[in-house]
Amino acid sequence: MAKAFASQGDMTEKKISFTEVGEGLYAFTAEGDPNSGVIIGDDSVMIVEAQATPRLANKVIDCVRSVTDKPISHVVLTHYHAVRVLGASAFNANQIIMSDTARGMVAERGQEDWDSEFQRFPRLFEGHESIPGLTWPTTTFNDKMTVYLGNRRVDLMHLGRAHTAGDIVAHVPDQNVMFTGDIVEYHSACYCGDGYFGDWGTTLDRIKAFDVDAIAPGRGDALVGQEMVNAAIENTRDFVDSTYAAAARVAARGGSLKEAWDAVREACDPKFADYAIYEHCLPFNVARAYDEARGIAHPRIWTDKRDVEMWEDLQS
Template identity: 50%
Template structure:
């Protein structure tokens, strides 16, 4: 029996936590859903990934207001996916920051991604009517920029392609806190539908070179020791390599997408099936891995229609 499409049948409420990591860094975790980061500097607040809608962002706003009356000054988008960026309007921040490649992706496919993700995650997009439209940056950067929040140095870095072509991380060098976005997951399945799978391990190596003491992942709770940071990066890399190697083997044997899906998913499930959103991600992950192994360098645009057609092909045969 085929599974329900994506996460359309996931309706239960998730446990939320808001925890302080260092003097300036906080993490907002919603049990298996996208994780957000908060940096509180001398002169204001930075939010890293905004929640899916302005209504969904209200809980995070309330929790920040309970610990500081400083204004929201910056919103940083780790990448363009709707579930992470469309709550930005809630904060009234002075600046919205993203990499130039992320800005390009918003222009190229932002609306299609909005429509696609709203269909995949109806629970996360409750209050969709509160979204005023696509989230556009006020500041873009190519490889790296530094923001001084009073005496606190905040580095915003585009380390390379991985989860998307525009991935951005936020790094607090004095406290060695890394906000990785979906380049690193913790107990959650990496979504790779828009990924560059061959590049991703090299990008993770650049994150390793920072030697983080704390790591706030795209999904899951924060890591609070160097050893746990490395374990999360290694786990993400292991999944990415296994996914791509399985798809490459199938493409090399002239297998169809359905054949690759049917052979690779059970192998991945043995090791990673307990990670959150595993079933949700697999059709999208295998589709992109198959394309990249077949020589399609840049991810094809997902639309609500393509989502459903792909899911039916792979789940129903």
């Protein structure tokens, strides 16, 4: 291909932050790299998002051990993407929880996603040799599931399609804090390559209706306070809508993928070019927006081969 994906040259190590977002609730963030969440219950700990490799997961565990010695009993995975799930084995949890839909996507496209993401963004797979294989849940649910960590209640919910078909959120009612996965981002580009542009806004509305006091987003800083929470939700909405609208106009007149790429850049570069992983996400976002606008309802499976073909098309 004419040049490498932007993310293939991104080898700068990111600074880790471990921010308390409520009593016994923490956001593990790393300047736009995938976040994890920590929910400390009476007797045990729940982790939200497992990182891409066991070695990276151990960085989360180190942070957990700085605040509690309680055992990790549950790992919740908000969706199926490799950078979120392949580190799960490091936690030695009793339960690994996904939505039914997310489990189905592991079966349908989990290996292809792993191969694709590893090729695109090698830095996020530090210690990849330690991955034992695809991560499968021990427990799944459809719309809602409640887990009790002693007296602490955690509601796991599928509020709608957005970043993927099987996205879930974790809400802790006693602190009114939510862990949203990649449905909400903060000063980081949304990855929309497996997304549902037409549904994403409605799902954001359902999150907003909880009027939460803090969010641990999928990427970017922890969101503490309703003003910051609402700003991030609306900024995420603007990112998704701006991407789709520009690509859809091109698709409606029968334009090419390359023309959609140019149109999205014109619409989004002035607002979002300085966001983390913006250049990495852009080609995949444009390709999915262009497909959806042309009536391809469900995201096509990304493979390492399709990635390269799409990128070469955009560089032609």
